Amino acid sequence: MNTQEIILREKLDDYFSSMFEDELIDEIVQVGYIDKLKNDEILIDIGETMTHIPLILNGVVKVIRKEKKGHELVLYFLERGDTCAISFVNCLNRSKSLFKAVVEKDAEIIFLPVDKIEPWLINYKTWRQYIIDSYHFRLIEMVESIDSLAFMKMNERVYKYLNDKVKINKDVNLEITHQEIADDLNTSRVVITRLLKQLHDEGKIYSSRNKIRVLNF
DNA sequence: ACATTAAGTGATT
């Protein structure tokens, strides 16, 4: 066993080993490769063809829907233990990505080549379960995202967004600019500035330049 | 000291 495999196995032990059977872990170790990605690196962009699916070991990946003229909307975040099963099905169909995925917080990710992993669906019950669960979970998050778009006012959306961020980063102190929030929610900076000021005055957050602290989380 | 980037605000639609 080479060092790469040993490292991989070690990383998997953290989280996935309790989820997958030993034989499956063995296969993952053999075909997968691990990569460390830094903030703002793009995993995949809309229209690109996917060849691998990611298993997130740590860090955070942000999944975004993008409109042609640069307008974006954040759909959900992927964290430890997550994969994007959507990308998996996309891979099987050899179709192009509907989403853009960028690293939100430095991440270690195992990439699995799709042609190798397809048979796992048949051979490994835990893998099947994992993929189905993941698909289900993404669907739920997508619906949540539709709900917030359709039914929530912008001030509620901002607050939810901040809370989601805190949850995912495990830190109530966020380093973020008004502009970045505006981009993620597809609105304008001025609107965010005003709503944040409102939240600040209501005592729900504390905000200063480049920083927001979510209170009573 | 100056330039750049982030944030705050009134007025208008």
Added chain:
DNA sequence: AATCACTTAATGT
């Protein structure tokens, strides 16, 4: 809730 136009504040060089 969005846009414009402008101001003020914070930060980098």
